[in-house]
Amino acid sequence: MSGGFGIDVGTANTVVCHRTRGVVLDEPSVMVVRTSEARTRRVRPLLVGREARDLMGRCPVGLTAVRPLHDGVIVDLEAARAFMAALLDKAALPAWQRIGARAVIGVPAGATALERRALLEVADEAGMRKAALIPEPIAGAVGCGLDPLEPRAHMVLDIGGGTSEITAFCYGGVLSHRSSRIAGDEMTLTLYRYLRAEHQLLVGELTAEALKCAVDAEEGLSTVVQGIDLATGRPRLKTLESAEVLEALQPTADAIIAALAGVLDDLPPQAADDVLTEGVVVFGGSSLLRGFDKLVESALGFPVRMADRPLTCVAEGAAHCLGDPDVVRAYEDTFIEAG
Numbered sequence: 001m002s003g004g005f006g007i008d009v010g011t012a013n014t015v016v017c018h019r020t021r022g023v024v025l026d027e028p029s030v031m032v033v034r035t036s037e038a039r040t041r042r043v044r045p046l047l048v049g050r051e052a053r054d055l056m057g058r059c060p061v062g063l064t065a066v067r068p069l070h071d072g073v074i075v076d077l078e079a080a081r082a083f084m085a086a087l088l089d090k091a092a093l094p095a096w097q098r099i100g101a102r103a104v105i106g107v108p109a110g111a112t113a114l115e116r117r118a119l120l121e122v123a124d125e126a127g128m129r130k131a132a133l134i135p136e137p138i139a140g141a142v143g144c145g146l147d148p149l150e151p152r153a154h155m156v157l158d159i160g161g162g163t164s165e166i167t168a169f170c171y172g173g174v175l176s177h178r179s180s181r182i183a184g185d186e187m188t189l190t191l192y193r194y195l196r197a198e199h200q201l202l203v204g205e206l207t208a209e210a211l212k213c214a215v216d217a218e219e220g221l222s223t224v225v226q227g228i229d230l231a232t233g234r235p236r237l238k239t240l241e242s243a244e245v246l247e248a249l250q251p252t253a254d255a256i257i258a259a260l261a262g263v264l265d266d267l268p269p270q271a272a273d274d275v276l277t278e279g280v281v282v283f284g285g286s287s288l289l290r291g292f293d294k295l296v297e298s299a300l301g302f303p304v305r306m307a308d309r310p311l312t313c314v315a316e317g318a319a320h321c322l323g324d325p326d327v328v329r330a331y332e333d334t335f336i337e338a339g
């Protein structure tokens, strides 16, 4: 059987990868709904994905932008169902391809049983009857070409929008795992707060995020930001050097590096040796922050391997696992519930 989908429903982006056709959907995990319907069972998205994201921070009265996931897990089942159905409609995936299709879905390694069931229900509603779950770090590792069944330890860092997950694994089992809520959204919030406190400038979430993505560590680029002056209430432009932006983001990067060091400390010497030789494999959108790899390398002193496709490798790895069920079976009982 050649069909089926690998799915990564993330806090920031949702990616669907067909087993043979590759990525068929890659959209922000946002929808715009009527405020009166937002918390009801009859929520009907007016906009979904990119168009919904464009309205973030600009929603007129009566409309609300909703993110159905927080920290990588579903927080509102009705919203998530409506979101997934609208997104699949938007991708125009024909019903014959979807209904009864197999799917492997990436889930944070620390998702609770309830959170995992919520994802399976959403897949079921979307018509995918034979869905299986896989920890996202393992799916991402497969998408980067690692073999999580070989008797050799690997370590991956997945920095997405809501969570950073660090996982060391070997021979079908997890050696050590840490998850932190310090990831891309927290970096954006840090910049928003920084501009407010240090430059008395109020900016929208999309502007703060664009500043984070525009930063260029190597070429010392500067970026012009437009916001509202807190003192006068008038629009004002501010030019920021990359070095200043990176300095403001340093504490968030330090927190992620500390979690990485913690996972390394947990490893038995032989496994640590494997990891130090291969280096840590990094993926997730926030790994694209300029200079992040150099920061990790200089802090920990071991190599960092950036994924070729950091935003889609989880969905691609999950799709690959459709043809390699041993990986799904080996890791299905390795979810680590937070105590």
Ligand SMILES: Nc1ncnc2c1ncn2[C@@H]1O[C@H](COP(=O)(O)OP(=O)(O)OP(=O)(O)O)[C@@H](O)[C@H]1O
Residues within 6 Å of the ligand: 009, 010, 011, 012, 013, 014, 071, 072, 073, 159, 160, 161, 162, 163, 164, 183, 184, 185, 209, 212, 213, 214, 283, 284, 285, 286, 287, 288, 289, 290, 310, 311
């Ligand atoms: N060039 C860039 N520089 C810095 N950050 C970036 C860049 N491009 C994307 N990002 C950030 O990557 C994050 C989204 O990454 P990704 O799509 O991997 O998250 P996700 O899988 O949806 O989230 P999670 O894994 O937490 O559920 C956003 O916070 C976004 O701002």
